[in-house]
Amino acid sequence: MVCDTIVYHPTITRLIKFFDAAAGREKVLRLLQYLCRFLSIEKGGPTKQLERQFLLIRKVLRFLKPLNYLKLASKVYDNKLAGDAFVRYCNVWKNLAFALYLALDQINLLRMLKVISSTSLTGKMIPKWTNQSWLLSLFLGILMNGRKIQIAQRHIDEIKNAKKEGSGKDTDKDEEKKVLATVTKERYSAIRKLLWDSLDSLIVMNNLSYLKLDDGYTGLIGITTSLLGMQDLWKATE
Structure with missing residues (x-):
């Protein structure tokens, strides 16, 4: 029991x-x-x-995981009616860049397993391109979430201004509270992801010797x- x-x-x-x-x-x-x-x-x-x-x-x-991100990029691209165009295109290219990062990383895996030999291409250039693809994906994520924060903040300001201008019905006030809570949550999520991507970008820039951490x-x-x-x-x- x-x-x-x-x-x-x-x-x-x-x-x-x-x-x-x-x-x-x-x-x-x-x-x-x-x-x-x-x-x-x-x-x-x-x-x-x-x-x-x-x-x-x-x-x-992570073997074959690039396919997940290619599929995700395709879904975002096909969803032409959803949200802001800048956010949409950043999301598409972010997922494509991350798919490229994971695909190149499979070559790094084969090198580490000694399936392919270590040459100037597989030992130096591929790892460099891998990190550059990851950095590009992170940079696009930062741009995308920066835009999401801007959109959410503008929406929050509009709701707050509408509150000040008119009393409205109780049902409208309840609806406003729900919308405000949702948008505030979206803003928090975007800020969190922006900080997350910014931190990860420090790791990648260090891998590329742009930083000395x-x-x-x-x-x-x-x-x-x-x-x-x-x-x-x-x-x-x-």
């Missing part, structure tokens, strides 16, 4: 659902990877080796964005 209570507990059910998905396992491995990078400033060698192993497993889990800082940034990703996936299991 006690065993059944534990097994069928809602939290345990959500936890099973979270780890049952490849995305959930990949996010946990990402957290562990950046935790190892952070700890490497103290521990050195052993944590560096663990970091590489976690990275390799993540790349395996040590492992402690990149580890902390990676831990933060990994937790944000896990939080989103955890909410999706509700």
Whole structure:
């Protein structure tokens, strides 16, 4: 009886659902990877080796994942009636850039598994193009969410101004409250994603040697964005 209570507990059910998905396992491995990078400033060698192993497993889990983002880009492009045109096009190109990043990363995986040999192309140019594609995707995400914040703020201001100008019916006021709550939530979500993409862009710029951050800082940034990703996936299991 006690065993059944534990097994069928809602939290345990959500936890099973979270780890049952490849995305959930990949996010946990990402957290562990950046935790190892952070700890490497103290521990050195052993944590560096663990970091590489976690990275390799993540790349395996993401095999063929570019197809997901190509499909998502196609869906966003086909939905011509939805939302702001700037947001839509940024979203399309963001997903295409991320699909390219994941596709190039499959070549990095094959190199790490020694399926293909390490040359100047596979060992230097492909990793560089991989990070540049990721950075482009993040930059487009920042632009997209910046625009979303602008649209949401304008909508919030319009609702607040309408409130000041007229009393209206109670039913209208209730509807206004619901709309205001929805738009405020959308603004928060866009701000959160903008900060998330901005933090990840620091990691990529460091990979490309545009910045000179040590492992402690990149580890902390990676831990933060990994937790944000896990939080989103955890909410999706509700």
